[in-house]
Amino acid sequence: MCDSINHTSEQIEDLVVEPCLEINEFEETAPKASFNGLVKDAPRANTSVVNGLSQQLIYQINLIVPDALVSFDDLDVELGSAAYPFVPPAAKQALQEAIERRGKRLVVNSAYRTLAQQMLLYNGRFNNPNPVAAPGTSNHQSGLALDIEDRQGWLPFLEGSGWHPLAGDPPHLDYRGQGAKDLRRETILAFQQLWNKNHPNEKIGEDGRWGPKTESCLNRSPAMGFEKAPWDEKPRILRLCRPLMEGSDVRKLQQKLKDAGFAISVADGVFGSEADKAVKEFQQRNSLVADGIVGAKTRELMA
Ligand SMILES: [Zn+2]
Numbered sequence: 494m495c496d497s498i499n500h501t502s503e504q505i506e507d508l509v510v511e512p513c514l515e516i517n518e519f520e521e522t523a524p525k526a527s528f529n530g531l532v533k534d535a536p537r538a539n540t541s542v543v544n545g546l547s548q549q550l551i552y553q554i555n556l557i558v559p560d561a562l563v564s565f566d567d568l569d570v571e572l573g574s575a576a577y578p579f580v581p582p583a584a585k586q587a588l589q590e591a592i593e594r595r596g597k598r599l600v601v602n603s604a605y606r607t608l609a610q611q612m613l614l615y616n617g618r619f620n621n622p623n624p625v626a627a628p629g630t631s632n633h634q635s636g637l638a639l640d641i642e643d644r645q646g647w648l649p650f651l652e653g654s655g656w657h658p659l660a661g662d663p664p665h666l667d668y669r670g671q672g673a674k675d676l677r678r679e680t681i682l683a684f685q686q687l688w689n690k691n692h693p694n695e696k697i698g699e700d701g702r703w704g705p706k707t708e709s710c711l712n713r714s715p716a717m718g719f720e721k722a723p724w725d726e727k728p729r730i731l732r733l734c735r736p737l738m739e740g741s742d743v744r745k746l747q748q749k750l751k752d753a754g755f756a757i758s759v760a761d762g763v764f765g766s767e768a769d770k771a772v773k774e775f776q777q778r779n780s781l782v783a784d785g786i787v788g789a790k791t792r793e794l795m796a
Pocket residue numbers: 495513603633638639640664665666
């Protein structure tokens with residue numbers, strides 16, 4: 494059982510019993526793009542139907558606490574269909590070392606779970622015999638949780654690096670090493686800030702606490718993400734990654750590439766292999782390193 498919430502760090506106080514194995518099995522094949530509607534109406538087959546909103550929330554958390562969550566999708570990992578591979582930098586380092594030492598691919602079924610994903614699970618809790626934590630209270634919102642396969646096999650390689658198994662919850666690990674910061678408050682705060690930015694006439698308290706008002710607003714939020722995105726002010730680095738990047742910035746990039754004659758069939762706002770190929774071609778033509786990563790230089794030349 495995921496009852497470790499008060500074991501993961503001293504900042505974690507409440508106790509929530511959440512069976513990770515059953516929750517992970519709930520996630521079926523991911524859709525290509527987010528559900529085009531509100532969170533409350535989103536189908537509950539896979540929590541990546543709120544990918545657009547989830548990506549905005551993760552980006553906003555990193556605006557609140559710089560580099561709080563970094564992606565480990567560049568490591569030798571196989572990811573579950575709705576897994577967001579985000580942990581603090583030091584926790585990623587520990588994973589990388591373990592993977593290199595063992596020389597084996599790490600299968601991750603869940604890591605960071607966004608507030609929007611937890612909302613979907615919570616909305617469906619009455620159909621689920623297993624307990625689901627209220628959004629913002631699951632240890633998977635701390636940014637320090639991981640559900641992996643073959644935990645026993647991995648433990649000797651992770652031991653001493655800050656990753657600890659959770660008794661009674663077979664896939665679950667929590668990071669308690671250097672640089673561990675429980676991000677559950679920021680997880681809620683990030684949503685509250687984004688909501689307020691998009692609803693100046695219906696502002697809610699930015700207190701980082703879960704309550705009925707925040708719940709109502711989250712359910713009324715678009716699954717694809719808000720119109721005013723956190724990357725409007727501070728551009729996001731775009732690249733082909735898992736889960737696929739999705740949002741208004743990707744749509745604009747696709748449109749620019751399409752207008753410039755690159756092979757983009759549709760500007761759907763999802764950064765897939767087609768966009769990756771087009772970006773690399775653009776970079777090659779402009780004597781840039783053709784790595785497919787849209788950073789400041791590529792963006793500048795595209796403007
Ligand atoms: Zn777990």
